Amino acid sequence: MTERLILMGVIGKPHGVRGQVRVHCHGETPERLARHVLADAGGRSFVLEWAADGVAWISEIVNGAPRRITDRDAAARLTNTRLFLPRSALPELENDEFYLADLIGLAARDEQGKTLGSVAAVLDHGAGASLELTDGRLIPFTRACVPEVRIGHGYLVVNPPVEVDAREETKG
Numbered sequence: 001m002t003e004r005l006i007l008m009g010v011i012g013k014p015h016g017v018r019g020q021v022r023v024h025c026h027g028e029t030p031e032r033l034a035r036h037v038l039a040d041a042g043g044r045s046f047v048l049e050w051a052a053d054g055v056a057w058i059s060e061i062v063n064g065a066p067r068r069i070t071d072r073d074a075a076a077r078l079t080n081t082r083l084f085l086p087r088s089a090l091p092e093l094e095n096d097e098f099y100l101a102d103l104i105g106l107a108a109r110d111e112q113g114k115t116l117g118s119v120a121a122v123l124d125h126g127a128g129a130s131l132e133l134t135d136g137r138l139i140p141f142t143r144a145c146v147p148e149v150r151i152g153h154g155y156l157v158v159n160p161p162v163e164v165d166a167r168e169e170t171k172g
Contacts, residue, residue, distance in 0.1 A: 006086070008027055009033055010026075011083065018070060019070040021056060021078060023058075030054075034047070036089055040081050045060070045061035105118060107156075109155050110157070117137075
């Protein structure tokens with residue numbers, strides 16, 4: 001089984017004419033991106049060096065050596081490239097903490113213990129995260145709707161809001 005990759009950033013549009021790019025970081029510490037070799041979805045490897053806030057030099061690893069992007073056209077071809085780290089490269093967390101990516105695959109149980117499916121995806125479009133269950137339901141990731149997360153036990157408890165349950169009843 002291959003290790004789960006965690007989305008850590010996205011290359012944005014070029015900055016200037018010498019190959020710098022804007023990088024949108026999805027972690028709390030953008031500096032972490034410059035300490036690791038990052039991978040894209042196609043298996044290419046990159047390293048970056050911060051030049052300014054949100055702007056970086058990016059190098060592709062070719063034959064084991066970094067090859068810096070030095071012109072705007074090459075930088076533009078990397079626009080929207082998603083940058084990943086293996087889960088093992090992220091720091092260990094306290095017992096009651098977790099990464100949102102750790103929720104994917106957990107069983108979703110109601111408060112009575114009945115399995116409703118599992119977490120298929122964690123979505124965050126800027127207004128707060130939601131869990132997409134395998135049955136298609138979207139559950140807001142709030143303490144009221146997800147009162148318990150038991151990563152070590154392989155499940156979480158969901159309490160879908162009335163609006164989600166009402167929608168499910170009208171489908172059936």
